[in-house]
Amino acid sequence: MTDLLGNLKRTHHCCQLRNTDIDTHVILMGWVQHRRDHGGVIFIDLRDKEGITQIVFNPENSKAVHEKARDIRSEYVLGVKGKVIARPDDMLNPNMETGAIEVLIDELYIFSKAKTPAFLIEDRVEASESIRLQYRYLDLRRPQLKKNILARHQATMAIRNYLDDKGFVDIETPVLTKSTPEGARDYLVPSRVNQGEFFALPQSPQLFKQLLMIAGFDKYYQIVKCFRDEDLRADRQPEFTQIDMELSFVNEEQIMEIAEGMIVAIFKRVRDLDLVTPFPRITYDDALSRFGLDRPDLRFGLELCEVSDIVKDAGFKVFANVVKNGGLVKAINAKGCATFTRKQIDELTEFAAVYKAKGLAWIKIKEAEWQSPIAKFFTDHEKEALKNRLDLEPGDIVFFVADQPKITNEALGQLRNELARRLELISDDTYNFTWVTHFPLLDYDETEKRYQALHHPFTAPLEEDIEKLTSDPLAVKSRAYDLVLNGIEIGGGSIRIHSPELQSKVLHCLGIDDTQANEKFGFLLDALASGAPPHGGIAFGLDRLMMLLCGEDSIRNVIAFPKTQKATCLLTEAPSKASPAQLQELAIKVSKLEE
RNA sequence: GGGGGUGUAGUUCAGUUGGUUAGAACGCUUGCCUGUCACGCAAGAGGUCGCGAGUUCGAGUCUCGUCACUCCCGCCA
Numbered sequence: 318m319t320d321l322l323g324n325l326k327r328t329h330h331c332c333q334l335r336n337t338d339i340d341t342h343v344i345l346m347g348w349v350q351h352r353r354d355h356g357g358v359i360f361i362d363l364r365d366k367e368g369i370t371q372i373v374f375n376p377e378n379s380k381a382v383h384e385k386a387r388d389i390r391s392e393y394v395l396g397v398k399g400k401v402i403a404r405p406d407d408m409l410n411p412n413m414e415t416g417a418i419e420v421l422i423d424e425l426y427i428f429s430k431a432k433t434p435a436f437l438i439e440d441r442v443e444a445s446e447s448i449r450l451q452y453r454y455l456d457l458r459r460p461q462l463k464k465n466i467l468a469r470h471q472a473t474m475a476i477r478n479y480l481d482d483k484g485f486v487d488i489e490t491p492v493l494t495k496s497t498p499e500g501a502r503d504y505l506v507p508s509r510v511n512q513g514e515f516f517a518l519p520q521s522p523q524l525f526k527q528l529l530m531i532a533g534f535d536k537y538y539q540i541v542k543c544f545r546d547e548d549l550r551a552d553r554q555p556e557f558t559q560i561d562m563e564l565s566f567v568n569e570e571q572i573m574e575i576a577e578g579m580i581v582a583i584f585k586r587v588r589d590l591d592l593v594t595p596f597p598r599i600t601y602d603d604a605l606s607r608f609g610l611d612r613p614d615l616r617f618g619l620e621l622c623e624v625s626d627i628v629k630d631a632g633f634k635v636f637a638n639v640v641k642n643g644g645l646v647k648a649i650n651a652k653g654c655a656t657f658t659r660k661q662i663d664e665l666t667e668f669a670a671v672y673k674a675k676g677l678a679w680i681k682i683k684e685a686e687w688q689s690p691i692a693k694f695f696t697d698h699e700k701e702a703l704k705n706r707l708d709l710e711p712g713d714i715v716f717f718v719a720d721q722p723k724i725t726n727e728a729l730g731q732l733r734n735e736l737a738r739r740l741e742l743i744s745d746d747t748y749n750f751t752w753v754t755h756f757p758l759l760d761y762d763e764t765e766k767r768y769q770a771l772h773h774p775f776t777a778p779l780e781e782d783i784e785k786l787t788s789d790p791l792a793v794k795s796r797a798y799d800l801v802l803n804g805i806e807i808g809g810g811s812i813r814i815h816s817p818e819l820q821s822k823v824l825h826c827l828g829i830d831d832t833q834a835n836e837k838f839g840f841l842l843d844a845l846a847s848g849a850p851p852h853g854g855i856a857f858g859l860d861r862l863m864m865l866l867c868g869e870d871s872i873r874n875v876i877a878f879p880k881t882q883k884a885t886c887l888l889t890e891a892p893s894k895a896s897p898a899q900l901q902e903l904a905i906k907v908s909k910l911e912e
Numbered sequence: 913g914g915g916g917g918u919g920u921a922g923u924u925c926a927g928u929u930g931g932u933u934a935g936a937a938c939g940c941u942u943g944c945c946u947g948u949c950a951c952g953c954a955a956g957a958g959g960u961c962g963c964g965a966g967u968u969c970g971a972g973u974c975u976c977g978u979c980a981c982u983c984c985c986g987c988c989a
Binding site for chain 1: 913915918919922923924938939940944945946947948949950951952980981982983984985986987988989
C-alpha cells in the first residue's frame with residue numbers, strides 16, 4: 318500500500334537548500350530521478366518542478382526507513398522528512414545547485430509507485446517525438462520542457478503586467494463564432510440546436526477587436542487561442558496562441574512603440590536581456606530587393622544584387638530571355654567560397670529548386686580566369702560590369718537566379734539563409750528584430766483571377782495611394798507592418814479602415830460586391846457606419862516567440878500538449894469518431910465511413 | 913495534393929552481397945556492495961524486425977501497397 322499525505326506539509330522545493338540550511342529539518346516532496354543503492358547507504362535524487370536535491374537513507378540513522386527505501390524505483394512519488402547535512406568535503410557536486418548539501422531522511426512516505434517510464438526522464442535522452450507525445454506527462458517532467466513551459470508563463474505574465482500598465486483591457490471574444498471569408502480553412506463546430514448550421518472557430522479575433530474599438534474600449538488585448546485547419550509545419554499548429562491587441566486613436570508609430578515596449582518587457586523578464594529600441598525598419602520593397610524575402614534575417618550580410626540590366630543582352634539566353642519577359646536576374650556573392658565543391662554546388666542547386674528556381678548559375682572567380690559553365694557567354698564589358706556591381710574578387714563564388722521576380726527573390730532569399738547556415742555566419746544568442754513596413758495592399762491570385770488582400774480586407778491603404786485603388790491596385794501600399802525576429806515573422810498588424818465608404822471601396826477591389834459584403838460581414842460595415850474611431854492593432858504569435866526565446870526549433874517544444882503533423886493528439890487520440898447517436902442529434906451524415 | 917527522411921528489445925540505435933540461434937548501449941529484474949551523483953560488480957528476462965501482399969529454396973535485408981512519426985513545397989488573408 319502507498320502512504321497518504323495526511324497533514325504532511327512541504328517546507329522547501331528541491332532546488333532551495335544550501336549550506337546555510339544545514340541542520341534545518343525539512344520536508345520535501347517529489348519524484349525519484351535516480352536511485353543509487355549501495356547496499357548500505359541509498360542515494361536518491363529527488364526532483365520537483367524547481368530542481369533536484371540528493372536525499373540519503375542510512376541504516377545507521379534509521380534501519381526501518383532504510384529498509385523501506387530499498388523498494389523505491391524511478392518516478393515513485395515521495396514525501397520525505399529529514400535533516401539538511403553538509404556533504405563530505407570531497408563529495409561536493411559542483412554540477413548541482415544543491416550540490417553542497419544533502420538531506421538525511423528520518424521519515425519516508427511513498428505516495429505513489431510508478432510504472433517504469435517508457436523513456437528516461439532526462440534532457441540528454443532523445444526519445445522519438447511520437448513516444449514523447451504519447452506520454453506527454455512524462456515528457457513534461459524533463460527539465461528542458463518544464464523550463465520552456467515556465468518561461469512561457471513568465472512571458473505571459475510580463476505581457477499582462479506591461480499591457481495592464483499601459484491601460485489595456487483584457488476582453489474575451491467568442492470561440493464559437495462565424496466563418497470568416499478569405500484566408501485559412503475554418504474548424505467547424507456543428508450546432509445541435511440549429512441543425513445543419515455550423516460555428517467556426519476563430520482564425521483570429523480580428524472582427525471582434527475592431528468592434529471593441531467601435532464600442533469605445535480604446536485599448537484591448539487578449540492572449541487567445543486561434544485555429545486554422547491547414548497543414549502543419551515545425552512552426553505551425555492547428556491551434557496556436559496569439560497576443561492580440563487593438564488600439565484607438567493611434568498611428569503606426571505609436572502601435573510599434575507599444576509593441577516594442579512589450580517585447581522589451583518579455584525579454585527582460587524571461588532572458589534578463591536589455592533590448593535596444595526602436596527596432597530598425599525596412600520597407601517591404603527594400604526587404605525584397607536586398608534580401609529576397611519579406612521576413613529578412615538581418616543577422617548577416619550576403620545581400621542580393623540585381624544584375625538584370627547588365628545581362629539583358631548577354632549571349633547567355635537564359636538570362637537574356639528572363640529579362641525580356643519581365644523577369645529578374647539577381648545574384649549573391651559568397652565571398653571567399655570559390656572552394657565550394659561540385660557536390661556542394663549541386664546541393665545548393667537542389668535547395669534552390671525547392672523554391673521553384675529552374676537552375677542555379679554560378680561563377681568561381683579565380684586569379685586568372687572565371688571558372689563557370691556560363692562565363693563564356695559574357696563579353697568583357699559585361700564581365701567588367703558584373704565585377705564592379707558584385708564586388709567580385711579572386712576566391713569568390715557568385716550564384717545567380719533568373720526567373721519571374723517572385724521566384725527569383727524567394728529562391729535566392731532562401732539560398733541566402735542557407736548559405737549563412739552553411740557558412741556559420743549566424744551567431745546564437747543574437748536577437749535581431751526588424752519591422753517590415755509598407756506592404757502592398759493587394760496581390761493578384763492567378764488561379765482565381767482576382768485581387769486578394771495580402772494582409773486582410775480590413776487593412777487601410779496608405780492615404781496617398783487611395784486613388785490608385787481603381788487605377789493601379791497593385792501599386793497601392795498598405796498601412797500594415799510585420800515584426801520579424803531572426804528571419805521569422807513573429808507578429809503583424811495594421812491600421813484598419815474605419816470609414817465605411819473606404820471599406821466598401823476596398824471590398825469592391827477584392828471583387829466582393831455589396832450583397833456579398835453584407836452577407837459576410839454586414840455587421841462590421843454597420844458598426845463602421847455607427848461611429849468608428851481611427852484604430853489599428855497587432856497580433857504576435859506567442860508560440861513562435863517562445864520557440865525563439867527558448868532556442869527551440871519547433872513550437873511543439875513550447876506548447877504543453879501539441880498536435881502531430883497530421884493534427885492529431887497522440888495522448889488523447891483526438892480527433893475520434895462521433896457516435897451514431899451524436900451524429901443523429903446533429904443531423905450529420907458522414908459519407909466517408911471506414912469499411 | 914506533392915517530394916524527402918525514419919520505423920528492428922521498454923528506449924536510442926547497429927545489422928555487410930538475401931543465408932545458421934537478429935546484436936549493442938541504456939533501462940528493467942534478481943543478487944552483492946556504506947559515499948554515489950549517468951554509482952560499481954555479477955547473473956537474467958526482454959523481439960509479430962510498423963502492418964499486408966509479392967519475388968525466392970530462404971526476406972529485417974529486394975519489390976509493391978499501406979499505416980505512423982517527421983522535414984519541406986503547395987496551403988497558411
